[in-house]
Amino acid sequence: MVNKPRTKSAAAQTLEIEEEKEAPSEPAIFDQEGELVIDVFETDVDFVVLAAIAGIQIKDIDISLEKDMMVIKGSRPDPHENSNKKYFYQECYWGPFSRKIVLPENIDIDKADAQMDKGVLSIKIPKIENNGRNKLGVKIS
Template structure:
């Protein structure tokens, strides 16, 4: 299957060659002979497909709320709490970490592999604004629990219209 994919990829790159113009700053200036190049040259043939791209696992979450708080529950078994990073940026909560493999099992001895070892990350948009300085996180028996106290939003404000002479905007700015 990989060989078929490689052939299809090469055909795709050949088609793109018609429209390809190498970047003068990063492309031709770094080439010793400044010869015309195609997009396939930049992808370096089969070596491009042999490169390892680090996999990142996704974290399962339960999120619920009551009148006062938003709660985030994440089962993260097999991790040291020191390897968990929680970032709150406005209304986006991100949980990152690394689950380190404690042992090595040879591929040929594996029957079924479902566990993700290595980096994981998950970002979610919270349903409301929260009090950033009051967020609490606990890790107990492989479960991360984050409590995010809700913050009152501005809400609707009724603005009264007064009678009177209006001022032109230009004179009001002076």
């Protein structure tokens, strides 16, 4: 006779997962920087980066642009850092964050503009027309 390991039903497994989610827990300890969640798109005239960064002002954000890379850095201070608290859920990231974004070639980084409105950082970089002048030709022998 072969004994098969007893498995839990799908309903029992789901219940255990839900109970684990609902149990109060200690705050998460983050060993590394958080990464911003972003939307990146282009319009007819601009390359646009949007990032939701609530709880901080634009003056506290460092945006650097190089030839083909944008780096956004900052830190979101925990508004209740020194209070005695017991978390039930902790999903908001507090602390340092950064994000690197590869940029297309057809933009004018000297005319980049950043604005913050209602916790959403918006960075617009105008596109430039590339009339084929920057293309490198390779001669095939």
